[in-house]
Amino acid sequence: MSGAPPAAAPRVRAMDVRSLAFWGVIAMSAFGLWTLQRNAVPAALAFPPSTALNLAVLLSCLAVGVWLARRVLRPVQAPPWSGTWLALMWGGLAACGMAILMNGRLLSFWSKALGLEASGAWSAALTAPLNEEAAKAAGVVMLAAVSTRLVRSAADGLVYGALVGLGFQIVENFTYGFNGIVMAGGVEPFAATFQTLWARIVLTGVGSHWAMSAVAGAGIGYLVSASGRSAARRVRVALGCFVLAMAMHFLFDSPLPGGTAGTLVKPLVNFAAAIAVYAVVRRGFRARWAAVSHEETAAGSLTADEARSLSRRGARHRRLRGFRSGPEREAQARLQRLQLALIEERIPERLPAEAAEPWRKAVAAARPAG
Amino acid sequence: MDDFRSAGNAVHGARRIWVPLVVVGVLFALTAVEGLAAKALPDGEALAAGTVIEFGSARQVAVQVGEGWTLDESASDLRSRLVLVRDDVVMQLSVIVFSAGRPDGVREIWDGMAQTMKIEEYRGTEVALGEPAAFDTKWTSGGLQGSLQVETRVGAVYVLPAEDGAQAVEATVLGPLRPDPAVWDAAIAVVDSVAFAGEEGA
Structure with missing residues (x-):
């Protein structure tokens, strides 16, 4: 049995269930679900084998997408599960439901205003970037209002934006799986769903909603985080990211460039844009992490060895494996979690260093004697 | 700040x-x-008698519209669907492209269409589709037609396969229980004018 007393770690919740934003996310998601089920449930009942295929493929994509977003897109450590689920729920239900409502109206406007020839080619590119990007970006703002702890950096905004977009992409693909059947006149419905999913996941999924929303989300994360930058600069960056996300969506839905090459190249361009934004965000986050880590090492909260291993998932695991399994390793794992919490607490630059004192004390209390 | x-x-x-x-x-x-x-x-655009509209993803289907029809622009999409309205009769023409697998005859197209109508039934709409009978037009042969009732509106549905078997046009015409016979005849004339690119009349 371990003799170490439990450290008095500050109890903070990533999600505030008493917040208006939390219930706003729940209410909007319920509204979105109600909107979506009116079309999806009858189609699912009419074509059960396609429904099974749709569910099997898209749930697999959801699992892989969530793992990738949490493992790759957030430097140092994954975002909390509570924020992850809220982001997916907003994207899949609230944003998708609102987009269906809004798109129907704006598409109708373009048909009447532009005439059928022009609207047939351009209405999707003129509609989705505005409606869908607004609905998805709203989710990241709502998350920032659910709790002051969920979105505290551009990196947080990027990963939540990606998760919102992923939820949207999964549910949209589910509805398109049925649209494909209707477009094929109900002939070979299973093959029609398979063909639709193949095109939307394998050919274009890499540069679709998750990539656009990650870019917009990074801007929102930068806007709301206490990064020490002026409000004007934060607003400019957020607007710039949102406009870039809209431009990516416009390109994605645009009839130009057309043909098979265009269909394949456009998602790759979007993917490259998202990766470029990710690289900038990651560099900024890691620079801040290194600065805080250096300060906390000087303050004695971390040893140099611990600081070196703390910022990388693999290095953290390797360090833990250096301790005997059992109470010794568990104590080190607990110390590592508290040190991560301490550094994360100090990521917002405008917070005074002394505000993290309870975390420092918790780290000191958790450090095994000797 | x-x-x-x-x-x-x-x-x-x-x-x-x-x-x-x-x-x-x-x-x-x-x-x-x-x-x-x-x-x-405005919801629609009144069409001049004799207007020919080409639709489908490659504008591969042509239809000629008689006098008095209005094109419902908000419900139409030149890539796949036209919705025409005259008085209280509504006609929808949809291009179906069998990209995922070709049907084994026109009966399979009909059955597929009947299955997609089940979506409306599961939505709570009362739909009654009659048994199909052979139907040929000026430009297409080997088609099928049958009666259709959706809630209180009655009419007919037509399946017009292209010669190559890679696509078809499905047309539904719905109106009140006792429509103006002249309007009904005009609707049949529109269906009769449907032609695929490469076929005579297109």
Whole structure:
């Protein structure tokens, strides 16, 4: 049995269930679900084998997408599960439901205003970037209002934006799986769903909603985080990211460039844009992490060895494996979690260093004697 | 501007009340504005007698419209679907492309269409589709037609396969129980004019 007393770690919740934003996310998601089920449930009942295929493929994509977003897109450590689920729920239900409502109206406007020839080619590119990007970006703002702890950096905004977009992409693909059947006149419905999913996941999924929303989300994360930058600069960056996300969506839905090459190249361009934004965000986050880590090492909260291993998932695991399994390793794992919490607490630059004192004390209390 | 205090996030204090309200308000306001903008424009465009409309993803289907028809622009999409209205008769023409697998004869196309109508049934709409009978037009052969009732509206549905078997046009005509026979005849004439590219008349 371990003799170490439990450290008095500050109890903070990533999600505030008493917040208006939390219930706003729940209410909007319920509204979105109600909107979506009116079309999806009858189609699912009419074509059960396609429904099974749709569910099997898209749930697999959801699992892989969530793992990738949490493992790759957030430097140092994954975002909390509570924020992850809220982001997916907003994207899949609230944003998708609102987009269906809004798109129907704006598409109708373009048909009447532009005439059928022009609207047939351009209405999707003129509609989705505005409606869908607004609905998805709203989710990241709502998350920032659910709790002051969920979105505290551009990196947080990027990963939540990606998760919102992923939820949207999964549910949209589910509805398109049925649209494909209707477009094929109900002939070979299973093959029609398979063909639709193949095109939307394998050919274009890499540069679709998750990539656009990650870019917009990074801007929102930068806007709301206490990064020490002026409000004007934060607003400019957020607007710039949102406009870039809209431009990516416009390109994605645009009839130009057309043909098979265009269909394949456009998602790759979007993917490259998202990766470029990710690289900038990651560099900024890691620079801040290194600065805080250096300060906390000087303050004695971390040893140099611990600081070196703390910022990388693999290095953290390797360090833990250096301790005997059992109470010794568990104590080190607990110390590592508290040190991560301490550094994360100090990521917002405008917070005074002394505000993290309870975390420092918790780290000191958790450090095994000797 | 110190808008963070000890939160580390700009959405703190009273902002956690009004920010979500503004976000949701903006989304619904956008929805309302788009709806009003769409309603501000006329629903359809009256078509001159003899107008030929080409539709489908490659504009591969042509149809000739007689006098008195209006094209419902908000319900139509030149890539796949035309919706024509005359008095209280509504006609929908849809191009079906069998990209995922070719049907084994026109009966399979009919059965597929019947299955897609089940979506409406599961939605709670009363749909009654009659047994199909052979139907040929000026430009297509080997088609099928049958009676159709959707709630209180009655009419007919037509399946017109292309010669190559890679696509078809499905046409539904629905009107009141006792439509003006002249309008009904005009609807049949529109169906009769459907032609695929490469075929005579297109």
